[in-house]
Amino acid sequence: MKIVDVDIVPFRTAVDRFHNGVLRPQAPVTQTLTRVVTDGGAVGYCLGGQGHGDQEGLTPAARSQLLGRMKPLLVGHNPFDREKFWQWMWAAKMPENLMGVVDMALWDLIGRVANLPVYQVLGGCRDRVKAYASTYPNMGTPDEYAEHALACQRAGYQAYKIHPYYYWDPATRRDVPGRPSHMRWDLDVCRAVRAAVGDEMTLMYDPWGTYHTFEEALLVGRELERLHFAWFEHPMPEHRVQPYIRLCRELSIPICSPEIIDGSVFTRADWIQREASDISRIDVLRGGITAARKTVAVCEAYGVKCEVHMSGIGNLQVLGASSEDTCEYYERGLLAPGVDYDASYPYLKEPCDPLDADGYVRLPPGPGLGYALDWDYIDANRVEE
Numbered sequence: 001m002k003i004v005d006v007d008i009v010p011f012r013t014a015v016d017r018f019h020n021g022v023l024r025p026q027a028p029v030t031q032t033l034t035r036v037v038t039d040g041g042a043v044g045y046c047l048g049g050q051g052h053g054d055q056e057g058l059t060p061a062a063r064s065q066l067l068g069r070m071k072p073l074l075v076g077h078n079p080f081d082r083e084k085f086w087q088w089m090w091a092a093k094m095p096e097n098l099m100g101v102v103d104m105a106l107w108d109l110i111g112r113v114a115n116l117p118v119y120q121v122l123g124g125c126r127d128r129v130k131a132y133a134s135t136y137p138n139m140g141t142p143d144e145y146a147e148h149a150l151a152c153q154r155a156g157y158q159a160y161k162i163h164p165y166y167y168w169d170p171a172t173r174r175d176v177p178g179r180p181s182h183m184r185w186d187l188d189v190c191r192a193v194r195a196a197v198g199d200e201m202t203l204m205y206d207p208w209g210t211y212h213t214f215e216e217a218l219l220v221g222r223e224l225e226r227l228h229f230a231w232f233e234h235p236m237p238e239h240r241v242q243p244y245i246r247l248c249r250e251l252s253i254p255i256c257s258p259e260i261i262d263g264s265v266f267t268r269a270d271w272i273q274r275e276a277s278d279i280s281r282i283d284v285l286r287g288g289i290t291a292a293r294k295t296v297a298v299c300e301a302y303g304v305k306c307e308v309h310m311s312g313i314g315n316l317q318v319l320g321a322s323s324e325d326t327c328e329y330y331e332r333g334l335l336a337p338g339v340d341y342d343a344s345y346p347y348l349k350e351p352c353d354p355l356d357a358d359g360y361v362r363l364p365p366g367p368g369l370g371y372a373l374d375w376d377y378i379d380a381n382r383v384e385e
């Protein structure tokens, strides 16, 4: 079997979004479906490639980079040589999210050929994964966070992750670009949520690097320990590793990082070696399922947890092929009041990560990544370029 074509289908769709305290119902977005086509007729697909989860299509610049630089590496070659392609793409310094899109389309292809879900091709370990509700940042007042957490608890979630205030002042409800943080307000959110949901619910906290000093991160971490949070994620910018090493030494709450710094499995291995975090973090837009699998293996070997970053069907496949001892949770979201996350995307006939009554997400049963594509919708909404 040989790859004969790689193409990208952009199409218009809409999805509920939430930005700085305001619901944006059915905001228009351009989604993309990347396809790897073979001479035998088998095709592999990957949706999205930017942003959080599967919702956001590749930008026009990313599309032209994928077709201009990556397609020539693939056409004419055996689609099952994923590791070879991964090495080539890494050596060619391709953007990690584009590597991820190509790698996932190749995994989807072998799953479709084998008529098995990708997680079973990788080696199935579980068919459902515990989820945590992951909030939008800047979701409103501390009381609004608390009400939302309670609603998630009632919906069945066992765990809830707060994204607090990011360069947005909750008092004035205005953007404050460059202001490092709103530490006191952030802690009010944590206290209000813990008081609302009680001691049983697992809580996590992710200020997304908005604490620019070690001292600020330390103060917040100590309060999170008092409130029995499960982890403190990405507290400071990830380019300076030394403050992370100090923070891990000072705090007992596990530090979960790095999540967004470049370098995929290599930086994750380096952070583990330097004891700069207690829990590592990776997702499929940092080099694909192949890179995420490598990272999980490194973490398992060192006895370090690897909490998979972001929602999305590719991340779910990695989790289905990993032990709960290493990768415990699926990040479901982003969520906010009024966002109908449970509605399936109109281009899929089945939702990709439905929540069950126990707070778990079931792996999609279909072959490959498990997309049930609605071609009538995609064809009717294609963007011609």
Ligand SMILES: [Mg+2]
Pocket: 206, 208, 233, 234, 259
């Ligand atoms: Mg995060």
